[in-house]
Amino acid sequence: MHRIILSLLVLFFSSASVASEELSQEAALKWLQRMSVALHSLNYEGVFVYQHGGQLTSMRLVHGLNKQGEHERLVSLSGTSREVIRSNGKVTCILPDSQSVVVERQNQSRQGFPYLLPKQIEQISSIYRFELGQQARVSGMLSQQILILPKDQYRYSYELWIDIDSGMLVKAEIRDKQRIVEQFMFATLRFMPNFPQDLLKLNLNKGEFLSYNHQSTNTAVPSTIQATKWQVGFLPAGFRLLQHQYQFQSQPEMINPGRVTNNEPVYHLVYSDGLATISVFIEKLQQHQSAMAGASPLGAVNTYASMVGHTQITVMGEVPEQTVREIAVSVRYQP
């Protein structure tokens, strides 16, 4: 009799804890949905600090929504004055240190709002665990902590702090196991009722800049890359091919003598597990181009480059180095 009572008790408490985990997961996902709406639908301006590796930088972010669509401007306040303006399907990157301006026009299909869809949530729930954390003041705002924990070693974990009033993301930490690979936190954040007009004013400093126009296309193009013959052998569970296209880097508009660019298209495959994105770039190298090999970190974005014959394989994504490396070495040409 005692045994029955005991096992009933055990059953009761274990199902209760499962139920509370599920509740926590459900609540966490609701917060994430709210955050994803706030990030894209509010007018705001703020300065945040961003830390990765041993570097600490501050940046200004302005975001606004008008009849034309979503606009965003990100300017570095420390070091070189790099700047990225995303405006209605067009991306302009001003990178003074490489003296270049990169303009990318998005495909129609890529425009629009990246809200978290129920389908996506289902997909990410199978590979990440979500937890509702504590509440605390961050950047002067009472915020809710959300933890996103991966179920395998191929992904990062995330700790997000979401402003309880607005649903806005105010702080984020990305970890590889326990090590913080990247974090950002708003120091000031201001919401505005109207579209911030100065958002779209471009201020190019004097000096010589290269302007690149990236264009991508899904249609078959005469190319030395035979897309169908390239196989990506390894992908961690949950990563799905979202898009694949050719990227073009046209000749610079303002030529700096002695500089050469590649006119060959780059075959670009995009995979996502719903949270992290991995790009695989396949590019036939020209004579003047030097080959890359090995790993290169850029905050939480890891890159691993390798060569297959004269073809450069570059895998890049917000995942640990091991993941991009294993994917890169698995890319094969199958004639």
Added chain:
Amino acid sequence: MNDNKREQLSALMDGEAESHEFDALVKSLCKRESEEEQARWERYHLISDVLNKNLPDNPHHNLSARVSAALEDEPTVLAPRRFSINWKRYSKPLVGAAIAASVATFSIVGLRVILPEVTTVNAVATSDPAAPQLQSEDFTTVSESTNIKPPLQFDDKATRLNGYVVNHSEFAAPNGMQALPPYVRVVGQDFEQSQATAQE
């Protein structure tokens, strides 16, 4: 703004400006036309504020402690030997690194191609301003002596990687759920991008 000015501002921020410079610095900072200086001054204070105050109560979440821990772990240009959370000591290496970084960027990109141990070169070139800077002449000599084909473009890899990062970010933004503003890595990057070593 020149590097000297930046150092002076940083010293002023630390309360370490020479007394004969002090008045001139404050005057120049208060001028209507010194917008750039004022902006820099504000940023120094902003970083200082962030490191000291606007943080959650839990000390384990302390950004400054983590920053210093990360700096200690990483033998990068920003890491002084003994690092404390003290803002006064912190501001110096930051400014120094910015200056050193501008000097070192191009040599690194070129040198990656031929030297397997560029990290050492990088550390020498950036952490100690008095150390001999590696010039492109050195690079040519080395490449001739080892009979390795010199790269035609010093930054062709950097440009390519820049393009990749931009392309990747544009897809990462709408597809995944964002944990960081898109393009933060494009804007916040430094010369790490050139770390992929080159093959012959």
